[in-house]
Amino acid sequence: MMVARRHALPSELATWLDAHAEAIDTSAAHASEIVPRLARAGLFRVGVASSLGGSGGTTVDAIEAIAMVAQHSLASAFVFWGQRTFIEYMLQTDNEPLRARWLPALLAGEHAGATGLSNAMKYLSAIEPLQMRAAARDAQATRFALDGALPWITNLRREGFVVAAAFDRHDGAPPAIFAVPHNAPGVTRSDDLDLIALRGSNTAALTLTDTELDAGSLIDVDARAFLVRARPAFLGLQCGMSIGLARRALDAVALSSPAVRTALADDANALRNELDGLSARLYEGVTCGAFVAKPAAQFELRIALADVVDAAVRLDVQAAGGRGYLRSTSATGTARRSREAAFVPIVTPSIVQLKHQLAQARRCEAA
Template sequence: MAINTARLQILIEEFLKPVVKKVDEEAFYAEDYLIALGKEGFFQSNEKAQEQMLLDELLVVQETAKVCMTTAFCVWCHLAALTYLRNSQNAYLQKMMLPQFENGQLLGATGLSNPMKYYADLEKLQLSAQEVEGGYIVNGVLPAVSNLGEQHWFGAIAAVGGREVMFLVSTKQENLQLQPKTHFIGVNGSATYACRFTNVFIPQQQIISEDARSFCNLIRPIFIFYQIALGLGVMEAVVEGIDKVKAKQNGCNEFLQVQAAQVKNQREWLLENLQQLVLENRIALEPIVELRLATVYETLSAVQANMIHHGAQGYVAGSVPSRKLREAYFFANLTPTVRQLEKMKIQFVK
């Protein structure tokens, strides 16, 4: 059974739209909106076919991003954590933790920005672990993990011997220190923190996978799949934004090269191709990377057009077009970033 889109819009109207400016300008974290999504069943996977679950959650991210991509990014963080738990072979995580993540009692984060870059030969792994009785002792610093708070958990990966282990860690874990990071031109309301591990004990029941590399290969396509909805939501907002000012200065906007119809057509093409991959059970890395990369460039083009259509109005501090512009640039730099995606694309050809 598909999600109740009317109910989703009610939650957006009640919990998200009133705080969008606070999210953008005051680093406000729209936690209540994420909790409401969970309570209302928008993260439930029980009795859902895989394809229906993916399409439903894709829509949640997209509709959220249309209003506030920063909060949609937080939704994506939570879905990334859900993906880890749904695919883990750890019975405790699946039976005890997953239901709380799906019903909004707990919220999740990804913590895999550095490991994903590590597996792409872009960075060194920042966390190391030592195996001890009953689990692992972890040390190191993750520079930035988003969507964190009091009742939050996040996935992380640490090197141990000649392999890597992936685990779930609570923000309340003993010896874990969180330092807020808000000096961004956008997405300050994403509840982003630097996370320092100093002899943090991770019990065996919190281990997602003893073979993190293989596990990441499994979940990476879905991890990236959900991101595409961020750009699609922003593009949809741009279509509406350009339409609103089409009569500006006696309709001279009609002479601009990029129009709302063009953005709409490109967005629909991307969405249709993404949906087709789901329906054909082809959520594989290569086609997903290609669509993710195409969505980045189309989103950047769309927000630039939106700024030009709005003229001076778009350059006013706090304007919607300027926020969409900054959101799009964050989308381009979200792991996997444009440069990483371009590298991956070349590797596929080879």
């Protein structure tokens, strides 16, 4: 099995994340700082070819980078995931002028990238229809009017963002994916959603009303084909959040008192071994491209990693004992990690949605 190289975060970033993790989780006070700080640490360039302005490496290296951030702050890792996933779309698009337009600013953290394709991923799995519509304004389909609403998108920085969204076409053509900038006419960002955690992640709803873009903003003219190619990275990068949070919870157990460590050692060791095994399988599948043809294998890994996160955080709570339940000791991070873990099963595609997909696949195989 493949084992990815692990690197430590730059000390300045790690220190800042540790100092502000609670505030990032519970308020928007530092929401504007996350993208620039991650960019200064060079994290958005990980897994991007040097010829495109990156620092080299693979998608697996980017997953590991997200996991490293998640060990300090899941909200910051969630922002990282949104930015890096949009960067991945720019790497995979055939629209070179679009890539040249957006990629440098995204890598430098000068602009936020948001993946509004959660609805599209559910559409790809036949869970729900597309919620956005595109109508060609001319016979040559060089300009489009875009309408619709997406209720939940992360990394919609008020300082400026570009969001990827999939649109049904009125002209019989396949659904298409557009890159929609925040300042296009008819684009409206809601106030931040009233989340119970991850409140510094710039998560809001987006509405488009007669927003006009030209064909130069097309990430791909065939949403379904693009999503099949992009889904392994979309899910793989997302799994980095689970990997990092589970590691940090188990590290907290390892730092507890000798008596507590002894009592929980068997469970903690078993979970760490399971986590390492699942991570290796994920990295192998992403690297060799197996998940393109066999998405169910990646769905199963995403579900299993969520189970490991849940179990690891429960051990974290047991190790902290009553001390972790006191507000005055919130610096231990136990309560925050419990809130963060509650998000892992519901981030799209949710565990319920993935289990539904797997059940459907089994029924089809049986038939």
